[in-house]
Structure formats: structure tokens, C-alpha cells
Amino acid sequence: MSHVLRLENITMQFGGVVAINDLSMHIDQGEIVALIGPNGAGKTTAFNCITGVYEPTNGAVYFNDQCIVRNQPTGRMKKLYAGDNRTPCEGPRIAMTPDKITKLGIARTFQNIRLFKSQSAFENVLIGMHLRRTSNPFSATFRLNLQEEKQMRQQAMELLEIVGLGAFAYEKATSLPYGQQRRLEIARALATQPRLLLLDEPAAGMNPQETDELGEFIVRIKDDFKLTVFLIEHHMNLVMDISDRIYVIDFGRQIAHGSPAQVQDDPEVIRAYLGEEEA
Amino acid sequence: MKKSTRMIIGFLLLALLFLAVWLIERAMGTNSMVITVLKKGAVYALIAVSMNLLNGFTGLFSLGQAGFMLVGAYTYAVFTIPMAKRMAVYQYYQGGIIQFEIPFFLAILLAGVVAALFAALIGMPVLRLKSDYLAIATLGFAEIIRAIIQYDKLGPITNGSNLLKTYPTFTTVLFPFVVSAVCIGIILLLIHSTYGRAFKAIRDDEIAAEAMGINLFRHKQLAFVVSSFFAGVGGALLAMYQGTVQANAFKSAMTYEILLIVVIGGMGSVSGSVMASFLFIACSEWWMRFLDSELMIGTFKVPLLRSGFRMVVFSILIMLVVLFYRRGIMGDRELSFDMFRRRKGVASK
Structure with a gap:
């Protein structure tokens, strides 16, 4: 089955800093998928890679099986490259500008x-x-x-x-x-x-009641406009309530993936959010 | 008030204004100071609005306006000098190589088209630059084009660094008013269309505009070309106003003058630019002239008044505007009926 959005081994490196490391994910039609992680984990960077604001160092993004972004390390980056996935992404470089990507049907909001x-x-x-x-x-x-x-x-x-x-x-x-x-x-x-809506922390700065309303609202517009929703959010109640699946990243790496219940109990996730227990 | 009634009243007011201008010309004679100010003010209004489209509405800080005016002015002059007088004008170039003339209204249009073509070409590399860099690049273009036009080898076309003259000029003050009004009207229509909204979006937030699917380069290019088209038309009008054209007069100081008008009128306000240009021209050509001549009251010689002092006062005024009145006369609002109504409402409370 074809996915609405597919990320293949995306690595985004700024100088020596690897902001996203070998991230692969997929989103299917009609889903609400959340991307969560501690501050600075690379969530917004992932959004920027999808929407063409940044060009990833390695990897490809597909929207309805059409490649919208593809790159591999070249020039100076070849030496500097520090991503986990060492195989460069096959195929010619594709770098659509944000306006073209929006035209194809990906819309976003900003953090x-x-x-x-x-x-x-x-x-x-x-x-x-x-x-x-x-x-x-x-x-x-x-x-x-x-x-x-x-x-x-x-x-x-x-x-x-x-x-x-x-x-x-x-x-x-x-x-x-x-x-x-x-x-x-x-x-x-x-x-x-749009057919795919990217929401970057839509509930930031909202009180619990507003957050609840927002959750209902997102589900409603998803159904009314036949959308697929991909959101970044810190309000765990909202995420757990409305998401079909959740990806958790930390330091640019995916550390967990699954249904809200699965993710909630994942020891890796708990460690990332609460820190490691001293031995 | 309904939109259609508002428009009718607006047009009536405009017609009334034209009538008033015409009457003033009848009463004061064509060579009076008022008429000079009105003519030049109308020309500068168009040029200022064209610059505002770029700087105020699209947020592109361009300083190439004098260059496009120059292109427009020369296009107009070169193609409208009567055949009979070409020999005299192009005396150093055996009458030049252009041996035909076209009607003046066609030449005005052509002036805009040629300026727009230049803009389309220059825009391609230059519009990828941001803010200050764009300003430097466009300023550079204006200076280069001024030098190129004076290039001796181009003499058969441009008459080198010599004057172009004897082409048709204004016969009535109404002419620049009507042309400017039509052009400003078209710019207003563009600003209030979906493209104008896109321009303002680019000005407010480029990243968000691009995320909304607005092709930044294409829209910047459009604003640049349209702005330059009307700068070219304005240049042609300026040539008509002056009666003679010489490339050397289109210095960057001319761009700064227009930028000043735009800032004083308010970035992003068409009516502000129009008002400011008449104010500016009236000040520089008329009201502040007395500052340039020595004045004796009885036996007392008023200090400081001498040639050039006008510019000192002008500079101080500008500093005051920029320091205390940064948004200019209008800010980014427009002159409208609602404005007066709201003011009245506030006053009556």
C-alpha cells in the first residue's frame, strides 16, 4: 500500500551537528500521527526537511510516491558526514522549494x-x-x-x-x-x-480546556477535509487522545514507534523524558 | 456607505480636483510657480507610488528607481524628437541613426516597456539577494546605466553626454495629472488584487509566504517589473516636464529624493506617497526657496540665509521626521471615507 508521506533515512547535519539521524517513517491516508520528543530532539527540523525549508544531508522524502526531496552528501559534506546510515541515498538530487511542495498538497503551521x-x-x-x-x-x-x-x-x-x-x-x-x-x-x-497537514505544536501556550477543544477540532477537520495529519506536540494528553500512531525521537534518532499505549510504556521513551536512573 | 457609492464619490472628487487644477492653470498662467509645482508633483507622485509598490508593499529595498526613470526618459526622448530637428540635436553624430519618430503617447508606453524589459533582465540575478544587498545591486545598476548611456560609442542613439531636446512636452498641466492618475489607478488595482495580497505577504513574512505556496522569485520579479514599468513612464513624464534630458541628471540623489517622499508619505500607503510628493516638490521648488537667497530686513542681514541653506533645513526636517514621525504622514493606511468618519466619531464622544 502506498503511503501519503514516506521519509527514507533522512539525516540532517548542520556543520558537525547531526540534528536528525537516519530517520525513516511513513504516514498513511487518514491517520493522525504525532512526532514527539524532548526539546531539541529535531522535530521541527524534520518538518523543515519535509516542507523544503532545509535540504537534508542524506535521504529522501516521498509524498504520495512522488519524490519531493532527495539528497546525498557531496563535496565537503562527504568527509564531514556523521550520520548512522553510511549508504548515500540513490538517485539524482531533488530539492523542491517550499512553495512547490505546498502546491502538491502539504500545508503547515509554525511553532x-x-x-x-x-x-x-x-x-x-x-x-x-x-x-x-x-x-x-x-x-x-x-x-x-x-x-x-x-x-x-x-x-x-x-x-x-x-x-x-x-x-x-x-x-x-x-x-x-x-x-x-x-x-x-x-x-x-x-x-x-492540502491533503497532508503538518501542525507544529498547535497547542503551545493553550490551557487544558483549550487544548481539549483543539484536539476535537483537529479530528473534526481531518474528517471534514479528508486530511492526513502529522503533528508535533508537547501536550501528552492531546497526543495520546488523538494520535493513531506516535514516533518518538531523541537527539535526532527514532527511539520508539507505535500506538499511544505502546509508546507510553516504552522504557526508552521514559528514559528520554525522565532521564536515566542513577545506579 | 455602499462600495459603489463610495467609488462614484471618489471619481467625482477626482474630477473636481482635475477641474480645480485646470482652473488654476487658466487663472495663474502656465509658467507660474503653482503650475510648475503641480506638474512636477504629479510626475513625482507616479514615480513615488511605483517605488512604494516595491519598497512599501513588497518589502524589496530597491534603489534603482533613477536608473529606470533614465531608461524611460531616454526612450521617450530618442523616439519623439521630430525628424526635422534631429540634425541639430545630434549635431556631433550626423543626426543619429534613428531616422523616424513615433507619436508621443506611444513613446510614453514604450518608455515603460523598455524600462520593464531592463527590470526583467536585471531582476533575474538581483532579486535573489536580500535587503541591503539588493539595495546595493540596484543602486549599482542605476549608476552603470547612467554611464553606459553617456558612452560615446552609443552616441548615434543616445547622443552621448549631450542634451536631448526639442521633443514634445506638456501643453497643459492636466496631461501629467491624467497620466499619473491612470497609472496610479492601475497600481492600486494591482495592490488590491490577489497578487497585491501576495506581495504584502512576502513583505510581512517571506518564510510563511513561501509555505503558503507563493513563488517568491516570480512574485518579486512581477513587482519589480511593474514598478519599473511605471518608473519608466514617470521618467518619460519627467523628460516632458524638463524639456531637455541629460543622463547626468539622473544621479542616485534622485532615487534618494523619491525614497524620501515614500518614507515621508508612509511605506505602504499610496495616498501618502501622492500627498508627500506634492508637499516635497512644493517645499523644494517653492516654499523653501527664500532660504537660498540673502535677505535684508532694514539694515539687518538675516544670518545663515545663503545659497544651499535650503538643503540644510531640508536635511534637518528629514531627520526630525525619521526620529519622531517614523511612520510618515499616512503610515500604511490609505486616505478613505472611513478615516474621516471614525475621526468624527471619536471627536463627538
Whole structure:
């Protein structure tokens, strides 16, 4: 069976630091998969490799069996390379830019919220729709795309309603409370019509009640938009509640993988989070 | 108020403004200071808005505006000098090699197109640079193009470092007003289209914009080309305003002047740029002229007033604006009906 997302032996090395070490994983259609690990384990780096922000040192990423990222150590990196997996990834180098990857159907949110600061919530979502346009600069300037524009505005409004921000559509994005900014980021990501949604700590800074609501919300949009969700999260309750599978990484290496129950009892995971017992 | 009524009122106000300008011209005569200021102000308004599209709306810190104006001005002048006068203008180059002329409105359009072509070519390497580096590269382009145009071997086309003159100029002050208004209108339409939103997204956060599927290079290139097109048209208008064109006048100081207008008006505000350009031109050409001439009150000679003092005062004013009024006249807002209504609402409370 083909996977929605497949990472093959991804290693990301910055200079001498190996941020991700030989990471392989796969995500299937309709799943909610979580990526957890202590601070600095390389979770966001993994996201950045998938979305084309970073180019991994070695390994490949496949989205619906299409290779979107592939690289192997070259030049100076050949000597410096310190990943566990010594076999260089076969095949020509592929490095899609983030905008191309988003166009294929992977959307993301950011750990440190990155909304378009000077614009309203509504405009933020509208910008997310720009990539599905059929108009060219000329027809857009001279308003030959009125139909499309109207449709975009309508859809943007609907998305805002779905994430519960309908009443704040014309508020400046940065004037919204923290939790709502996170929801707005999700709305903006949904506007790009993704098939895979990457959420980078969507519950950061939320209180327990908001976190519970967010969990329900993620499950709901997953079903409504027929999405596959891949999330990084520190709130264990949320992760355990909604995830189908969990990958745990520490120091860039995968240390556990399985259902929430399996992962919870894994001694490696407990060690990574709580530290080793002194003998 | 409904959107359509607002638009109608807006157009009526614009028509009223044109009428007022026309009446002023009738009353004051074509050579009065007011008319000079209005003409130059209208030309600079277009150029400032074109620069604002790049610096204020797309967040590309480009300093190449004078270069594109130069290209536009020369394109216009070279193609519109009447056949009969080419021999006299190109006296050192046997009348030049371009032995035809085209109608002036076509030449204005061509001025924009040629400037846009230059921008498309230069944009390819240059737009991959960020902030300061982009500024240096575009500034370099402007200086290089100025030198190239004065190159003696290009004389048969550009007349080397000699003046271009005798081409058609403004016959009425309304002409630059109408052309500028149409061009600024088009820029406004672009800014409020889905592409304009993408520009602003790039300005606010490049990484997020790219993650939203916006092709950074293509959109920057678009903004750069459109901005340069209108800078080229503005250059053609400036040539018409001046009556003569010489490459040497398009120094980087000219870009700084326009940057100043953009900053004073407010980065990201079209109406701010327009207001600031009239203010700036009025100040530099008219209101502050007295600072440049010696003044005697009775037997008392007012100190400091002498040639060049105007620039000192100007610099101080600019420093004050940048220090205490950083967002300029308009910030990133636009002049609108709502603004007045809200102000009234606040006042009545």
C-alpha cells in the first residue's frame, strides 16, 4: 500500500551537528500521527526537511510516491558526514522549494506563529488561496477574475467560520489572542487545499480546556477535509487522545514507534523524558 | 456607505480636483510657480507610488528607481524628437541613426516597456539577494546605466553626454495629472488584487509566504517589473516636464529624493506617497526657496540665509521626521471615507 508521506533515512547535519539521524517513517491516508520528543530532539527540523525549508544531508522524502526531496552528501559534506546510515541515498538530487511542495498538497503551521502581521485574519486566509488561482497578473489587476475572487472570499469566510473566527474576520491578525492566532494559522493552511497537514505544536501556550477543544477540532477537520495529519506536540494528553500512531525521537534518532499505549510504556521513551536512573 | 457609492464619490472628487487644477492653470498662467509645482508633483507622485509598490508593499529595498526613470526618459526622448530637428540635436553624430519618430503617447508606453524589459533582465540575478544587498545591486545598476548611456560609442542613439531636446512636452498641466492618475489607478488595482495580497505577504513574512505556496522569485520579479514599468513612464513624464534630458541628471540623489517622499508619505500607503510628493516638490521648488537667497530686513542681514541653506533645513526636517514621525504622514493606511468618519466619531464622544 502506498503511503501519503514516506521519509527514507533522512539525516540532517548542520556543520558537525547531526540534528536528525537516519530517520525513516511513513504516514498513511487518514491517520493522525504525532512526532514527539524532548526539546531539541529535531522535530521541527524534520518538518523543515519535509516542507523544503532545509535540504537534508542524506535521504529522501516521498509524498504520495512522488519524490519531493532527495539528497546525498557531496563535496565537503562527504568527509564531514556523521550520520548512522553510511549508504548515500540513490538517485539524482531533488530539492523542491517550499512553495512547490505546498502546491502538491502539504500545508503547515509554525511553532512560533508566523501570520502576516499587517493584515486582517480574513486577508491571511485569502493569501492562503492565492496558489490555487487561475488568474494571471493582468486579469487580476483589471478585475477579469471577479467570479474567482468572489469565490475565494466566500471560501475564506467559510474557513474562518469553521475555525471559529468568523466574528474576528476583520481584526488584525496579531491583535487576536494567542489561541486564536494558532487557529487562524490552521485556517490559512487549510486554504491551500492540502491533503497532508503538518501542525507544529498547535497547542503551545493553550490551557487544558483549550487544548481539549483543539484536539476535537483537529479530528473534526481531518474528517471534514479528508486530511492526513502529522503533528508535533508537547501536550501528552492531546497526543495520546488523538494520535493513531506516535514516533518518538531523541537527539535526532527514532527511539520508539507505535500506538499511544505502546509508546507510553516504552522504557526508552521514559528514559528520554525522565532521564536515566542513577545506579 | 455602499462600495459603489463610495467609488462614484471618489471619481467625482477626482474630477473636481482635475477641474480645480485646470482652473488654476487658466487663472495663474502656465509658467507660474503653482503650475510648475503641480506638474512636477504629479510626475513625482507616479514615480513615488511605483517605488512604494516595491519598497512599501513588497518589502524589496530597491534603489534603482533613477536608473529606470533614465531608461524611460531616454526612450521617450530618442523616439519623439521630430525628424526635422534631429540634425541639430545630434549635431556631433550626423543626426543619429534613428531616422523616424513615433507619436508621443506611444513613446510614453514604450518608455515603460523598455524600462520593464531592463527590470526583467536585471531582476533575474538581483532579486535573489536580500535587503541591503539588493539595495546595493540596484543602486549599482542605476549608476552603470547612467554611464553606459553617456558612452560615446552609443552616441548615434543616445547622443552621448549631450542634451536631448526639442521633443514634445506638456501643453497643459492636466496631461501629467491624467497620466499619473491612470497609472496610479492601475497600481492600486494591482495592490488590491490577489497578487497585491501576495506581495504584502512576502513583505510581512517571506518564510510563511513561501509555505503558503507563493513563488517568491516570480512574485518579486512581477513587482519589480511593474514598478519599473511605471518608473519608466514617470521618467518619460519627467523628460516632458524638463524639456531637455541629460543622463547626468539622473544621479542616485534622485532615487534618494523619491525614497524620501515614500518614507515621508508612509511605506505602504499610496495616498501618502501622492500627498508627500506634492508637499516635497512644493517645499523644494517653492516654499523653501527664500532660504537660498540673502535677505535684508532694514539694515539687518538675516544670518545663515545663503545659497544651499535650503538643503540644510531640508536635511534637518528629514531627520526630525525619521526620529519622531517614523511612520510618515499616512503610515500604511490609505486616505478613505472611513478615516474621516471614525475621526468624527471619536471627536463627538
